[in-house]
Amino acid sequence: ETGVTQSPTHLIKTRGQQVTLRCSSQSGHNTVSWYQQALGQGPQFIFQYYREEENGRGNFPPRFSGLQFPNYSSELNVNALELDDSALYLCASSFRDGKETQYFGPGTRLLVL
Amino acid sequence: GESVGLHLPTLSVQEGDNSIINCAYSNSASDYFIWYKQESGKGPQFIIDIRSNMDKRQGQRVTVLLNKTVKHLSLQIAATQPGDSAVYFCAGLNFGNEKLTFGTGTRLTIIP
Numbered sequence: 001e002t003g004v005t006q007s008p009t010h011l012i013k014t015r016g017q018q019v020t021l022r023c024s025s026q027s028g029h030n031t032v033s034w035y036q037q038a039l040g041q042g043p044q045f046i047f048q049y050y051r052e053e054e055n056g057r058g059n060f061p062p063r064f065s066g067l068q069f070p071n072y073s074s075e076l077n078v079n080a081l082e083l084d085d086s087a088l089y090l091c092a093s094s095f096r097d098g099k100e101t102q103y104f105g106p107g108t109r110l111l112v113l
Numbered sequence: 114g115e116s117v118g119l120h121l122p123t124l125s126v127q128e129g130d131n132s133i134i135n136c137a138y139s140n141s142a143s144d145y146f147i148w149y150k151q152e153s154g155k156g157p158q159f160i161i162d163i164r165s166n167m168d169k170r171q172g173q174r175v176t177v178l179l180n181k182t183v184k185h186l187s188l189q190i191a192a193t194q195p196g197d198s199a200v201y202f203c204a205g206l207n208f209g210n211e212k213l214t215f216g217t218g219t220r221l222t223i224i225p
Contacts, residue, residue, distance in 0.1 A: 002156075033213070040217075041218075045214070050211075
């Protein structure tokens with residue numbers, strides 16, 4: 001186990017709704033990255049948070065937003081949900097020491113109907 | 114654009130044999146490559162990593178080889194076991210850019 005936890009494990013929403021996913025990083029890690037994994041695909045980078053600020057973003061629209069808290073936990077918020085947002089959402093934590101290995105949580109499975 | 118991971122989609126190996134999973138990348142600027150294992154319903158699990166200034170690294174039952182000339186990465190798993198059945202991803206990372214770029218993965222099936 002990596003020590004990275006995510007909640008909830010599963011979630012069902014309808015189009016147009018908003019969702020908040022949560023991640024607690026591994027002890028000692030100060031960086032959290034979020035990824036979206038569609039079925040049968042590799043994870044796609046959404047964004048990363050370091051010292052409570054966004055530090056890099058992938059090709060995702062502004063309705064994907066996030067936060068990092070002083071304890072390094074993080075939230076991913078998605079507004080105006082679309083059917084294509086159905087996916088496994090993964091967070092990964094790491095420590096900025098020049099090695100940058102990212103350790104993943106179990107993910108949140110989101111289904112948008 | 115950058116990409117990592119031109120994988121065969123599936124690989125079947127007899128239990129006890131060695132497995133080799135291959136990955137090609139296009140971005141020469143990647144500083145660091147990582148292999149992850151993902152079992153059904155779980156997040157990717159770190160297996161082994163290698164920096165771009167190395168060409169080989171060994172772990173427990175696993176070896177990663179990096180050939181920068183042809184932009185190719187491989188993961189060798191010795192004496193495969195049923196628990197090795199999973200999808201394997203290679204990923205590249207640029208220090209300073211911090212995002213992992215994943216390939217589509219290879220599904221490894223161990224035949225008893």
